[in-house]
Amino acid sequence: MTQEQLNFNPLPLPDDLSMTPQDKRLYERLTRGPIRNIDIHREVGLLHYSRRFSTIREKLEPHGWNYTKKFEGNGVFTYQLERRQEAA
Numbered sequence: 773m774t775q776e777q778l779n780f781n782p783l784p785l786p787d788d789l790s791m792t793p794q795d796k797r798l799y800e801r802l803t804r805g806p807i808r809n810i811d812i813h814r815e816v817g818l819l820h821y822s823r824r825f826s827t828i829r830e831k832l833e834p835h836g837w838n839y840t841k842k843f844e845g846n847g848v849f850t851y852q853l854e855r856r857q858e859a860a
Contacts, residue, residue, distance in 0.1 A: 795831075839853050
């Protein structure tokens with residue numbers, strides 16, 4: 773991997789992105805670290821969050837960021853933010 777392929781873009785601040793209050797709450801929580809789907813309601817107060825993740829992805833892609841979804845088992849998923857690296 774060459775330096776041109778590395779992403780050095782900082783994570784955008786929540787106030788720099790045009791989002792609804794619900795999207796912003798979820799994004800702010802993701803900036804603090806990974807969150808499991810079973811904890812989103814308790815920590816963020818959202819029952820339905822799939823559209824929230826789509827919006828976050830749309831807002832972060834121009835900045836070189838995205839989120840990952842990792843299956844933990846028994847219907848539990850962990851979401852976290854990550855930098856996108858350019859393909860060679």
